[in-house]
Amino acid sequence: MGDEGGAATGEAIVEARDLNFYYGAKQALFEITLAVRRGIVTALVGPSGCGKSTFLRCLNRMNDLVDGARAVGGLTLDGEEINAGGRDVIELRRRVGMVFQKPNPFPKSIYENVVYGLRVAGVRDRGRLDAACEESLRRAALWEEIKDRLRESALGLSGGQHQRLCIARAVAVKPEIILMDEPCSALDPRSTLKIEELVAELRGDYTIIIVTHNLQQAARVSERTAFFYEGRLVEEGETGRLFTNPARRETEDYLTGRFS
Amino acid sequence: MAGGNGGFARDGKFWITLFGAALAFILLMLAVPGYLIVKNSLAALWPAPLERVRLRDGGVFLGRRVNSDLSPGGQVRIQYKVGNRELNASADFRWVRELDIAGIDFPEQAVALTRSENGDFFGFWLEDGEAGTGRPETLALKLEDYRRRREAEAEPPRRRLIELGERWRETNLAILKAAYPAESPEGRRLAGLLADEAEIKAESERILGVFNGIREDFLAERETFAAADSTRTLLPLDFILEAIWPNRLGFFGRLAQFFRNVRGLILDYPRSANTEGGLFPAIFGTVLLVFLMAVSAFPLGVAAGVYIQEYAGNGFLSRLARVAVNNLAGVPSIVYGIFGLGFFIYGVGGGLDSLLYPERVAAGINTFGGGGMLWSSLTLGLLTLPVVIVATAEALATVPSEIRQGSLALGATRFQTLWRVVIPLAAPGILTGFILAMARAAGEVAPLMLTGAVKSAHLLPLDAEWPFLHPERKFMHLGFHIYDMGFQSPNVEASKPLVYLTALVLLILVFAMNLAAICLRQRLRNRQGMKGL
Known part of the structure; x- marks a missing residue:
């Protein structure tokens, strides 16, 4: 895919080819064909229930947790089939991190939250864990605020700090891709701004795919935007172009608020 | 009140009141047995005074007030614990109508004995057989001296007997094992075990004889006590576990006795078919x-x-x-x-x-x-x-x-x-x-x-x-x-x-x-x- 190159260059890291997805008998995604490029921020927008979160969760196979969920069609990460029979889901999820809509820190200390991914991967070396903790918290712009409270419970932090902690936690395992599922929808405007700054900060080192309801946010943080409607990918393109000059009628209607 | 007049029923206050009443009822059902248990427990541990009750018919007894109620005839009755099981043929509790009581006093000389046999004794100590001379300090000294001598003389053979009993039990089990089945190669061991058993038995009997002799000597040490009606009785010191003068105790004395009773309850073994003593093994x-x-x-x-x-x-x-x-x-x-x-x-x-x-x-x-x-x-x-x-x-x-x-x-x-x-x-x-x-x-x-x-x-x-x-x-x-x-x-x-x-x-x-x-x-x-x- 990919029309006019623009600012968003870089080869495709994720490629979906005629991807269909079903929850039991109900089809949630229809014939999705989309390439996500390495090192940039891609926003997925669309009205509620349009399938953008479902698509996101296909990428790290979180949909496996749902009974009767089934994907048919091509979906590759670095050219390897994500849904292949012998695929190691654990390894996949280490490469494709995720930040959820509602901040979900573990009821452990801040330190243990950040190094959780490394611990479950079997890292025991104290020095490595300490270094990863500091580096991840710095990347999530949280280090200065909480460096003296690493042993305290993570649940004592504020909502915005929770979400940045979750980002630090995802960053700590050094994934290639970070999926963000409406990461700001539970946050106040100030915290939202911080997360957006953070996304801008992480761009380049990571490929970020962000689902959002907030079109301004998509416009602010992403290089490319994909518009989903009723389980189909309507249009994908460079964000500035898509917002100012959409190619499809449905996109224009959505952007101008004619349906939601 | 319920239902009819709109407001109360419609805004749900009726139901809320009903639910509240349900909770109150349940709390009451918890509180009543709880109160009964605590009240009766405290009463059992508290060293209440000994009352000398003189009856109109001339009778007299010493007792601890435990209960009172209205008899079927509408009279107030009082229940006393009178102890002295061996003297009162009937029982160690007694109901008296308030009408029949001529007078009550609290004699300072009254002593309450906790005994290993026959339950409590309420009465007076007659030092040297003389009425009215028994001093608490003297009895306490006597008891202390008695227990020290008993510990020194009777304890070693008693311990040895328990030890032998345990060894006898073990040897018996070993004999069973060696003898089963009869033709086992352990047959030779059996002879040795049987000899052991005979030895243990002989030593047990010898020590039992010694112990019984000592015990008889100790049981012979008696003191004279009198019940309220002046009936005299000779009690072996051996039976007396504790002697207190409840009517001489001030509030703090009672409190100290209360805690001694609590300690006894927790740390002592039961006595007299579980009706007295402590609860240690059960706890x-x-x-x-x-x-x-x-x-x-x-x-x-x-x-x-x-x-x-x-x-x-x-x-x-x-x-x-x-x-x-x-x-x-x-x-x-x-x-x-x-x-x-x-x-x-x-x-x-x-x-x-x-x-x-x-x-x-x-x-x-x-x-x-x-x-x-x-x-x-x-x-x-x-x-x-x-x-x-x-x-x-x-x-x-x-x-x-x-x-x-x-x-x-x-x-x-x-x-x-x-x-x-x-x-x-x-x-x-x-x-x-x-x-x-x-x-x-x-x-x-x-x-x-x-x-x-x-x-x-x-x-x-x-x-x-x-x-x-x-x-x-x-x-x-x-x-x-x-x-x-x-x-x-x-x-x-x-x-x-x-x-x-x-x-x-x-x-x-x-x-x-x-x-x-x-x-x-x-x-x-x-x-x-x-x-x-």
Whole structure:
């Protein structure tokens, strides 16, 4: 895919080819064909229930947790089939991190939250864990605020700090891709701004795919935007172009608020 | 008032009042027995004054007021504990109509003796046989001197006798073993053992003779006491466990005596067919029972709960298992008792016995094939398993799915997620299940009656004797103790105070265990930073 190159260059890291997805008998995604490029921020927008979160969760196979969920069609990460029979889901999820809509820190200390991914991967070396903790918290712009409270419970932090902690936690395992599922929808405007700054900060080192309801946010943080409607990918393109000059009628209607 | 006039019924105040009344009723139902238990327990421990009651018909007695009520004729009656069982042919309690009382006084010289035989004695001490001369200090000195001499002279042979008894029992079991089967190569050992036994027997008899001689000398040391009506009696010092002068005690003296009584209750062994003395073996048995129950049942229950909730899925079989577990919680406890008797004692215990001690089985001696601490605790464990399983499953179900997904999304396996995140989060809920299970187990009596609780067991299931824990021993239990004293005692009136006290101790014990578990739960929550959840 990919029309006019623009600012968003870089080869495709994720490629979906005629991807269909079903929850039991109900089809949630229809014939999705989309390439996500390495090192940039891609926003997925669309009205509620349009399938953008479902698509996101296909990428790290979180949909496996749902009974009767089934994907048919091509979906590759670095050219390897994500849904292949012998695929190691654990390894996949280490490469494709995720930040959820509602901040979900573990009821452990801040330190243990950040190094959780490394611990479950079997890292025991104290020095490595300490270094990863500091580096991840710095990347999530949280280090200065909480460096003296690493042993305290993570649940004592504020909502915005929770979400940045979750980002630090995802960053700590050094994934290639970070999926963000409406990461700001539970946050106040100030915290939202911080997360957006953070996304801008992480761009380049990571490929970020962000689902959002907030079109301004998509416009602010992403290089490319994909518009989903009723389980189909309507249009994908460079964000500035898509917002100012959409190619499809449905996109224009959505952007101008004619349906939601 | 209800229904009719719009407002009250329509805005729901009627229902709210009704619900509030329901709660108030329940609280009342809790408060009344609680009040009765505490009141009667305190009365039993408090050293009340001794009243000398003179009756209009000329009779006179000393007693402790325990109760009063209206007789059927509308007269006030007072119940006294008068003790002196051997003098009052009837009983050691007495009801008197207030009308018949000519006068009451509180003689300073009145002494209350706690005795090892015949219960309490209320009367006066006649030092050197003279009325009115007995001084408390002199009697205390006499008793102290007496006990010191008895300790020095009678204690060593007594200990030796107990030791020999234990050796005799062991040698007998060894003889059984060596003699079974008769043609075993251990036959030669048998001769040696038989010689040992004869030796032990001979020494036992010799020492018993010595001991009895000493004991007779000691029993001959008597003091003269008189009841209120001047009936004299000679009491061996040996029978006197404690002598107090209740009417000379001030408030703090009474308080000190109160605490001495509490200590005796907790640390002493029962006397006089459990109607007097302390509760030590019963308290010990109850605590150890609940502990062993927890150790055996909780890990199993948690494992089963985790499997049902996390791995079993929602198929027909797993739903069947859930229903079965839920219904298991409703099975009457006596059924568990019967199961414990049939399966653990006759089945497993009998099997163990014929495997390990065939010679004892042949001689009709049970080791594991009889009721005991081990089988009781396992039976109670089975009884509480459903509570633990259901609580575990429900606690796991309340862990938010976002947390699980957060862990899985970081590359954790399902088991890592369960072990590192889900179970710690569910731990307070699981602990709540433990608390409920422990409370239920501590108060359970019916299954214990079939699996090893007994009226009197002076050997504790845990002691300094190798191998320290004796899971095959029978044990005493507070709940069974209440039943035994309240309904199986030859002297129900005399054991009544102890029934209340036992109930109180059991309640306090359950309360203390719950409190400990609640503190633990709170600490877990605080550590997770979930204060106030």
